[in-house]
Every structure is written in C-alpha cells, then in structure tokens.
Amino acid sequence: MPVTTIAGRDIHVDDEGFLTTYDEWDPDLAEQLAAQIGIELTDAHRKAIDFLRADYATQGETANLRRVSTLGGIPTKELFTLFPKKPAKKMAYIAGLPKPHGCV
Amino acid sequence: MTTPAAPMIVPDFGDESTTGRKLAIICSKGTLDMAYPGLILANAALGEGVETHLFFTFWGFDIITKSRMADLKFTPLGNTATHLPQGLGGLPGITAMATHQMRKQIAEVGVPEIPEFLEQIVASGGHLWACRMSADMMHLTKDDLYKEVEDIINAADFIEKTDGAQLLFI
Numbered sequence: 001m002p003v004t005t006i007a008g009r010d011i012h013v014d015d016e017g018f019l020t021t022y023d024e025w026d027p028d029l030a031e032q033l034a035a036q037i038g039i040e041l042t043d044a045h046r047k048a049i050d051f052l053r054a055d056y057a058t059q060g061e062t063a064n065l066r067r068v069s070t071l072g073g074i075p076t077k078e079l080f081t082l083f084p085k086k087p088a089k090k091m092a093y094i095a096g097l098p099k100p101h102g103c104v
Numbered sequence: 105m106t107t108p109a110a111p112m113i114v115p116d117f118g119d120e121s122t123t124g125r126k127l128a129i130i131c132s133k134g135t136l137d138m139a140y141p142g143l144i145l146a147n148a149a150l151g152e153g154v155e156t157h158l159f160f161t162f163w164g165f166d167i168i169t170k171s172r173m174a175d176l177k178f179t180p181l182g183n184t185a186t187h188l189p190q191g192l193g194g195l196p197g198i199t200a201m202a203t204h205q206m207r208k209q210i211a212e213v214g215v216p217e218i219p220e221f222l223e224q225i226v227a228s229g230g231h232l233w234a235c236r237m238s239a240d241m242m243h244l245t246k247d248d249l250y251k252e253v254e255d256i257i258n259a260a261d262f263i264e265k266t267d268g269a270q271l272l273f274i
Contacts, residue, residue: 004113017113085153092116
C-alpha cells in the first residue's frame, strides 16, 4: 500500500491516490487534497464533504450522487458546479474516502 | 544518506480525456427492464464528465410520455432469462406481479423510479430528445411529454447533434 506525503504528513493511499485510512483525514487535509485537484473549498463544498464522511461512518461505503442530493440536501446540479465534471469521485477523494462503486 | 521522497500520489481524474467525449443513447424499448440500462449508462457517463444525449424512439417513447412513464411494465413472456416456465408468462396477473417484484428489487438497490431518474439525468446536464416519427405515429405533442424533453426532432437532427459521439442502441 503506497504512502504519500501531504502537508508534511504520511498518508496511506491506494494506487490511484485515494486515501485508505479513514482516521488519517481531517478538515485541514481536505483543503490540501482539494487544492491538488484545483478546487478551493467553500462552506458549500464542506457541507458535501461532511455529509460524505458522516454517511460513510454509518454505511461503510461512499455515498453516490443521488444519496448526497436526496439525504444530504445538496441538489445534483450544485454538486456538478462544486466538483466539476466528476463530482462523485472528486468529493470522495477530498473526503478521504474510497471511490464510490455503485452504478447510480 | 537520505532516501529520496516518494512522489506525491494524486488521482488523475482524466478531466482532459473526457473533454469533447460524447455519448448518444437511443432508447427504443418501453418495458421497465429495457428502460433502465439506457438511463443508468447515461447517468454514469454524465458522472464521468461525458456529454450525453438520449433519443427516445418507438416504444422508448413510453419512458418520456407523462401518462406512462411512471407505469412501465415488465413481462416474463418470451424472456428466458427469468428462468420461469414460458407458459407461466401468459397467465393473468403475471405481468403485474413480475413488475411489482422488479420495482421492489430496483428500489432496494437504491435506483430511483423512471421520472425521478430522468430528473437526475437532466440535473447532471443530460439532454433528452423525442423522436418526430414516434410522436406523429402516436399523435403526441410536446405537451404530452416529460417537461425536460428539449424538443421533438427527427433522426437526422439527432445524428447531427451527436456528431462524433459514441453510440448505444437499446
């Protein structure tokens, strides 16, 4: 399992770079992760990230877009604006979670 | 001696590679089981940043016809993949039962009903088009169709709009 250094910390990631250890994440790290893929976090981003983190803690898997919009209360359209092009994967990366694996 | 630092691993979201990529999906069937594959693939493509157009034609028109879209059916008749005796499919009530069962299974895996799914596709930037010939055949106008259908267009228009796209016929 590769280890990468982000913001002076050793972080466990998978081969693609997604974090693999839930507890190595914190909100400061999220800022760094977002910056690496060209996203500057706002409160709207953080709301989505927080939902994803909390949902993962109870569900054991990364929420898909529909779940974030229906349960997290963030419209799909807005998610595409906040995390352009590939919202589900980008949100998961910044939230320090695995890529979502559902079909929808 | 110091060991060289490992390079930083950042996912490559491939934003550049999907720029300009287009997918055209032709939905020609109106049964519940044949409506979903197109919608699921459209949704997945949109989530990957691919421009996606859906063209609803022939029986696929039911997917975007207001009076029918929420009531698509599934029948085991002629479908060997249900692994039921074929004679069973023709019995009264079997279609209703099979439809009910399939809806339940679809809901269980967290996939929305057709109207809500179309809403999500449109919110994700997908384009819905209705086939001119089908509308004429069935005497339907834009008022009869799901409100987010952009227009009723002919096949040539659709081919023009999806110039360079990858194509799926379902």
